[in-house]
Amino acid sequence: MCPQSDSLTTTNSYASYAAEISFFLEIVCVLAQTVEILLMQKLVQGIHRFQDGVFSSKQRMFEGLVEGQKPLALFITCSDSRINPNMLTQTEPGELFILRNAGNIVPPYGLAEGGEAATIEYAVSVLGVKDIVICGHSHCGAMGGLLDQSQLAKLPAVRSWLGHAESTYLIITENYAHVTDAAARLMATVEENVLVQLEHLRTHPTVVAALARSELDLHGWVYKFETGQVFSYRPNENQFLAIEGTSSTVLPSARELPPI
């Protein structure tokens, strides 16, 4: 009978253990649902605050937007939630035409079916923007994945998308062996990727035509969100320099590019 007794004890033990696990999972599920509800509440409460505060105080400006848009620039940046182009440039609705994706990438013309080419074409040909900014940023997860592609094993779409940054990867691996610090290497990748994507931008017919008419300027920026600094690529110095005009630099590029 002892084995049977042991068996019963074990069975009871397993049943008790299973019940505890089930109870624990139920608690986790309820907590997760609660967190989700709270997060959605934050968004909805934000809408209420926007309608009662921001919209009310600028209602005339918002109503004027129905006449159309004449944005100051096309702003191409990463989807990263830590980047807020309008906050960064202190612009209002209607002033920036914004294109966002993982890694602020511009596929070369004709090599992708995505909306990037259509957005660029519309911005230049229809809206007549005079400036296009490609803005990378510090701690970019997409550029981190480009450097360490083991992170992309279960992300086939991201891996495929980052194929448009293959040149960036080669520039870093073949020219930045001397940069071994992980943070510095990532920042160099962010910078070089901005320059690579600017080159891709030059393959788009509307951009080429507008540049030929001297009606368009291209700009490469890197935003360091933890300090609020923005660095702009200066072709003559072949460096990204702080926009506020100091001599502060991120990292010198290892190659020459034609003037932007």
Ligand SMILES: [Zn+2]
């Ligand atoms: Zn990013």
